Amino acid sequence: MTAAQDTDTRLRLAMFAHLDRLGAKYPDGIPSAVINDFIFDGVQTRLIVQPGIRKPAQLSAALTIRTAYTPPGAAAPYDDQFGPDGRLRYKWRGTDPAHADNRALREAMVRRSPLAYFVPVSKGVYQAIYPVFLVEEDPEAHEFAVDLNENTDEPPEQEETPLERRYARRLTSQRLHQIMFRPKVLRAYETRCALCRLGHASLLDAAHILPDHHQRGEPIVPNGLTMCKIHHAAYDANIIGIRPDRVVEVREDILAEVDGPMLRHGLQEMHGTTLFLPRSQRDRPDPSRLEERYEQFRSAA
Structure with missing residues (x-):
């Protein structure tokens, strides 16, 4: 393992341990300031940034992705949604495939690097879903497919039927919505x-x-x-x-x-x-x- 690979692995493991601690302390949503209070090798390392794709300088692959909070009634700046294969679609940064953020996402996909995905509960408060993996890129749609499921190591032995894909989509959507259900309900009821x-x-x-x-x-x-x-x-x-x-x-x-x-x-x-x-x-x-x-x-x- 090279020094760069060792840094990448250690950073991701340290991030997941950090999020484990915060998730136990803030089960109904973690403030972004607390998420960003992450120290790695003695240096504070932000995990949530604008516009949403985080790649620290010492890494070549993206570390985290984020969906922006959209106030009720407002139009979302990025239309993240589920595709027909049951996976979340995460939009590129802009439309340039060579943009540094898009290259970082592509590198994470090629390496099968685990990321953290931050989903907004309210303004400045997030649920952390991890590990997630980027598994496919659609250049025409300017997006990556994000696998939120547990079984990400092995490809299917045979091509899935449309019915199986719809079922997978429903399960993935349910998982994300169930994760978000408690914090959103509790916040709504103060x-x-x-x-x-x-x-x-x-x-x-x-x-x-x-x-x-x-x-x-x-x-x-x-x-x-x-x-x-x-x-x-x-x-x-x-x-x-x-x-x-x-x-x-x-x-x-x-x-x-x-x-x-x-x-x-x-x-x-x-x-x-x-x-x-x-x-x-x-x-x-x-x-x-x-x-x-x-x-x-x-x-x-």
Whole structure:
């Protein structure tokens, strides 16, 4: 191994260890300033830069890629999306194949170098997905294919069918959206339980209104509610229901029970209360999903 290869390997391993620590500390999104507080060989090394492709001077291949944060209603500067093969498409820097950033991406692809991919949760806050690999380049579309899956070492033994490619696309898209579901839901609800307003992140879940296996159970904020663990469990067990008008109901047999303070204050007093809602209309729970889930609660009751 040459000195340059050794530096490349050590830097990437150090970066992943750095992101492991930050991910444990900031499970719902890492501030960019904290991500960039990365020291390698005694030197601070930025991992997130404008416009989004990072190649430190001591490397020849790209180290990280980033999708820019787009405020609601604004047009994204780069249209990163999923291709028919199920892989994320990451746009070149501009349209010049010889641009230094594009050469750095190409070098990472040729070397099969693992990168970190930063996806915005909100302005200046990211989820880190790693390792990811650049596996193909489309010069006509000015983009690279990014593999977010686990199995990146071996090519398929035979060409995939269109159905298999669509399935792979769905799995990859689901993986990315599931990673982003919790931080986006908790940020929309200001890290508070939508029922009791508890504000301790470690005690909160991002609950689905309609479950994963449902046709409309997508991991998107309008299908999510921030709930503390007791209310999440009660919701899943149909002890608590939420009407389409966002009023909470508690099952009649639970209301009639006599027990300790958790039952009284934690469940029974929720009956008739109204959900704490996100400030943004677009993040608020979808009434049609609430209605369908409420009918399930009514049937169970």
